[in-house]
Amino acid sequence: MASETFLRDPDPHPSTAAMLDADRSAYGFVMNLTRVWAHQPDVHRAYVALVTTAADAAGLTMRDRGVLVTALASTMGDSYCSIAWGGRLAEEAGDPAVPVAVLSGSDEGLEERDRALAAWARAVVRDPGGTTGRDVDRLRAAGLDDAQVVAATVYVAARLAFSTVNGALGARPDAGLRGSTPPEVLDAVTWGRPIEPADD
Structure with missing residues (x-):
């Protein structure tokens, strides 16, 4: 399988095949991030369990x-x-x-809860000690x-780690993603790795 990553194809394994098949079923293609994490299915399962538990505990x-x-990804430059x-x-x-308001950092027109969450994610990425x-x-x-603040912070930190590995x-x-993402969002993302070429 062609991969838009720096890695070779993962070794064949039932757990790997299950991850790839799940993507094909859900999206019609295998995501590049799955091609990365398919090298470590057990680690990926642990990550998913962590972010799911944290999100639920935070009431997100x-x-x-x-x-x-979107706030943490745009702040760290993860396209x-x-x-x-x-x-x-x-x-x-x-x-x-x-999402354009969050991605741009303007937060224009957002609800106060959105603004507070976006500001927290950016702060955690930029300077957690500050x-x-x-x-x-x-x-x-x-x-x-x-308790929810702690869980939400764990969620942000785990998602930051996920983006770091992928990048x-x-x-x-x-x-x-071109077909499922509004053009306004695509136009707003001017950082990070470019979207892969469309299939001919």
Whole structure:
């Protein structure tokens, strides 16, 4: 299988085949990030368990998750998750202006909860040692209790690790994302690895 990563194809294994088949069933193609993580199916399962548990413990809606991921991905310069989650957030919000506002960092027109979550994700990425009690107070005002703040921070940190692995190992945004991502989101993402060429 052709791979837009720096890695060779993973060795054949039932766990690997299951990951690739799941992508084909869900998306009609194998995502480049799956080609990376298929080398370590057990590690990937542990990662998914961590982010799922953290998101649930934080009481994060899919919109919340979209805001957090697009904010952290754009801050760290990860085009892959910026595009993929920007598209998801546009669908969840019913308006591509929402992810564009998060991706651009303007937060224009966003609800206060969106703004608080986006600001927290950016702070965690940029300078986790520079956050303040006021930052946490803003999350409290947005409806998170302290236990949820911890879980939301774990979610951001785990997603940051995921993006770091994908980026370091050369995973490019999939050509298939062009058809499922609003053009406004695609135009907003001007950083990171370029989306892979469309199939002829």
